[in-house]
Amino acid sequence: MAISDAGGESAAAKEGGGERKRKRRAERSLLGKWKTEGERKSYSSKLIEALRVVRRSSCPAPAVVSTDCSRSRAIRVAADRALAVTARGRSRWSRAILCRRTLKLRSRARVARPKPSAAAARPRAADRRKPPALEQKARVLGRLVPGCRNLPLATLLEEATDYIAALEMQVRAMTAVTEILSAAAADGRSSSVAAEPM
Numbered sequence: 001m002a003i004s005d006a007g008g009e010s011a012a013a014k015e016g017g018g019e020r021k022r023k024r025r026a027e028r029s030l031l032g033k034w035k036t037e038g039e040r041k042s043y044s045s046k047l048i049e050a051l052r053v054v055r056r057s058s059c060p061a062p063a064v065v066s067t068d069c070s071r072s073r074a075i076r077v078a079a080d081r082a083l084a085v086t087a088r089g090r091s092r093w094s095r096a097i098l099c100r101r102t103l104k105l106r107s108r109a110r111v112a113r114p115k116p117s118a119a120a121a122r123p124r125a126a127d128r129r130k131p132p133a134l135e136q137k138a139r140v141l142g143r144l145v146p147g148c149r150n151l152p153l154a155t156l157l158e159e160a161t162d163y164i165a166a167l168e169m170q171v172r173a174m175t176a177v178t179e180i181l182s183a184a185a186a187d188g189r190s191s192s193v194a195a196e197p198m
Contacts, residue, residue, distance in 0.1 A: 054078045
C-alpha cells in the first residue's frame with residue numbers, strides 16, 4: 001500500500017508541475033506574440049497605411065483646428081486602431097478599440113436623462129466604506145485597459161499583460177517610422193542644398 005500511495009503522490013506532483021508548465025508556456029506565448037517579426041511587420045504596414053489616411057484627411061488650416069480634429073489625436077486613434085486590427089479582435093481590449101467609434105456615435109444619440117436630486121445622490125455612511133487596496137488598484141487598471149472594466153482579476157491581468165506587450169511593440173514600430181521619416185527629411189534637405197548653384 002505504501003508503494004501505491006507514494007506513486008499516487010508522485011503522479012499528483014507531476015500533474016501539478018505539468019499545470020505550472022502549461023501556465024508558463026501560455027504566458028510566454030502571450031508575451032512572445034507581439035515580439036515576432038511577422039506581427040511587427042503586419043502592424044508596421046497597417047500603421048503606415050493609417051498614417052497616410054490621416055495625412056490625406058487632415059484639415060488644411062492647422063491654426064483653426066479644434067481639439068476634436070487635432071492631428072496628434074487623429075494619429076493616436078489611427079495607431080490604436082491599427083494595433084487592434086493587428087490583434088484581429090482576439091482580445092477584449094482590441095474589440096473595445098474597434099467598437100469605440102460606434103459606441104461614441106450611439107452615446108451621442110442617447111436622450112439626456114434627468115439628474116437625480118443631490119440628497120438622493122449622496123451615499124450613506126454605510127455605503128462609503130473604502131474597498132480593499134487590491135480592489136482599488138484593479139479598478140484603476142480596468143479603466144486603463146480598453147474594454148476591461150468590471151472583469152475578474154485573473155482575466156484583467158491577462159488582458160493587461162497582452163495590452164502592455166502590444167503597446168511596447170507599437171512604441172518600437174512608431175520609433176522606427178519616426179527615424180526613417182527624419183532620415184528621409186534630412187536627406188531631402190541635404191540634396192536640395194547640394195543642388196543649389198554656388
